[in-house]
Amino acid sequence: MKKMTLGLAAVALISAGGVQADPKADLEAFQGYFKKIFPEVPLEAYHDGIYALPAGQERAQNWKLLLDFPPYDDDVAKGEEMWNAPLKSGKSLADCFKDKPPANKYPYAKDGKVITLEADINACLKANGEEPIKDLKKGKIALLEVAFRKQFNGEKMAIDVSDPAMQKAYEEGKQYYWTKRGQLNFSCANCHVHNAGKKIRGDTLSAGLGQGTGFPVFRQKWNNKGKPWGTLHRRYGGCNKQVRAQPLKPQSHQYIALEVFQAYMNTGVPLKVPSLRQ
Numbered sequence: 041m042k043k044m045t046l047g048l049a050a051v052a053l054i055s056a057g058g059v060q061a062d063p064k065a066d067l068e069a070f071q072g073y074f075k076k077i078f079p080e081v082p083l084e085a086y087h088d089g090i091y092a093l094p095a096g097q098e099r100a101q102n103w104k105l106l107l108d109f110p111p112y113d114d115d116v117a118k119g120e121e122m123w124n125a126p127l128k129s130g131k132s133l134a135d136c137f138k139d140k141p142p143a144n145k146y147p148y149a150k151d152g153k154v155i156t157l158e159a160d161i162n163a164c165l166k167a168n169g170e171e172p173i174k175d176l177k178k179g180k181i182a183l184l185e186v187a188f189r190k191q192f193n194g195e196k197m198a199i200d201v202s203d204p205a206m207q208k209a210y211e212e213g214k215q216y217y218w219t220k221r222g223q224l225n226f227s228c229a230n231c232h233v234h235n236a237g238k239k240i241r242g243d244t245l246s247a248g249l250g251q252g253t254g255f256p257v258f259r260q261k262w263n264n265k266g267k268p269w270g271t272l273h274r275r276y277g278g279c280n281k282q283v284r285a286q287p288l289k290p291q292s293h294q295y296i297a298l299e300v301f302q303a304y305m306n307t308g309v310p311l312k313v314p315s316l317r318q
């Protein structure tokens with residue numbers, strides 16, 4: 041019990057915003073908290089969302105069975121084909137990405153701006169004579185992201201937040217993460233930190249740690265509507281709706297900031313792309 045209180049105090053310190061303007065200290069407090077409440081879960085396992093947690097083990101059995109014949113294999117192959125296909129210029133996205141950072145270092149800063157993978161994909165498409173992709177939540181963008189990111193599976197998250205643009209995004213994302221919103225008046229942390237591993241309306245809540253490292257995901261709930269693939273920002277929108285807050289646009293300033301905060305909190309968690317979710 042005493043340990044638990046210590047963990048909560050450490051997390052409260054991050055949540056106070058500005059008390060610790062030191063990402064490294066935040067990182068230690070955040071990961072330290074999960075280590076205390078889930079001592080049996082190694083850092084490397086957090087890319088599995090709820091299936092990493094003790095409370096998710098029952099569901100994980102069915103999930104593992106499904107993964108023997110993943111429902112997403114054909115789509116993944118299609119994404120890889122698109123990734124390697126020549127664009128109007130004759131070059132492929134694969135060619136264009138030769139000088140880009142590895143997936144575990146996204147988002148990154150360039151010329152004073154925070155660059156996400158979606159932004160780089162669209163910039164490459166434009167530079168090679170193609171129309172940029174408009175739907176940044178589902179479908180083609182997700183398949184292209186899978187094709188890029190899966191090449192780095194096993195690589196541990198290691199984003200650099202030292203650039204001033206990244207620092208600013210980090211602080212904004214952190215603020216967003218701990219701010220209560222919507223009719224239910226819940227922050228991200230209320231569910232994914234303070235109640236991680238607990239049940240809410242029949243769902244087990246995943247830990248905030250590791251979130252994003254398995255994305256894009258193939259989600260059965262989305263598959264029922266014929267659009268199984270989702271980017272991380274699609275999921276952010278869904279979580280905003282859960283608390284009856286207005287979802288923001290994918291690649292909005294706030295969601296990019298949130299992604300930076302989460303990506304930094306995931307330092308050391310290996311990528312595992314794509315993932316299967318309920």
Ligand code: HEC
Binds near residue numbers: 089229230244251282
């Ligand atoms: C009312 C509780 C609640 C709040 C508040 C909430 N979420 Fe969620 N979130 C869920 C539930 C339920 C799921 C599905 C089960 C799971 O994976 O945790 C989920 C899933 C996710 C996932 C997918 C995890 C994975 O690996 O599949 C991400 C990412 C996420 N939430 C991020 C956020 C962020 C960021 C916020 C704040 C903007 C937020 N959530 C706010 C309940 C919540």
